[in-house]
Amino acid sequence: MKFGVSTFLTDQGIAPAALGRAVEERGLDSLLIAEHTHIPVDRRSPYPGGGEAAFDRVAALGDAWLANSLPPQELGPKIDRLRSIAGRDVPVTVYAVANEPEIIEQYTQLDVERLLFYLPTLPEPETLSHLDRFSDTAARFR
Template structure:
């Protein structure tokens, strides 16, 4: 079993560099960080977790800036978006950001993606929430073309460009793994465009049947990483029984001292299962 961390890096919590060092020192294999470009003041989209939207959503650092800083002080830690909001991202710029991070980290990037839930946020980026699924799929296909073709070209409903040169290419071949976040509605995207499913906080008793349905649809053994898992040994045992590839413990956004204490606790939870 692999163990990583899922968190929000903000201007109020631990800085990226000490966080990255601490994770590698404690043998966590990966860091998945959240993204929100901004939060509209007039927001009608309900928070999926219920209640008021936590302050961390308003204050996230740019994921590629934060992960680049972490890449410079780590050697083994996998650097992941968890998740990058594709309806809000230009595909040409995003392809270059991911590839650049893969180059400077010597091939340690995981591209975690999703369609997002905050409709007002995506509208500010010019995306129509009603078509964000199709938009995401097209942009992912365009990004893969930019990563893998010397002269990349794409013509679709939402993305359209004639042949272009786009460098650097990623270190990983054919490209960094794409982890698709979302529920069962995302399963076709996992099958067609993804390398793994990033399941969001699904407890073990509910996850097993979902994995079976996904693998039946895909016709292959799709790897599963579970996002934002509590540091509970009994739940860890349940996930191990399902054969998931990786668990991402949820790390609250806190100052450095409190963060290191929590990482020590989570490392102790993981130690017997490594």
């Protein structure tokens, strides 16, 4: 299983370059950064929806599904349904997973490809401490 980090970057937290180096140094495989700082007032395209509403689109166009922080007992049936619709083994990444080995063990039983720990926006010393804990937990499952 792969482990990564997702976070929002602001002026209140660690700088992006330092964060990227710290993630790599700890053997985490990915860093996902929020891509927007605001939601526009005028949307020119409809909101595509998420969750199971996205399954047909993922099956037809995508190569993976980013599941938003669902607990393992709820996620398992959704993964089965998605893979049934797609007719193939669709890789799944779970966003904002708690740093709790008992929960991570349950995700391993679902054969997800990657778990993303949610990293709160904090000053560099606290951020590095969080990353150390994430790395220690991830090492238990490699």
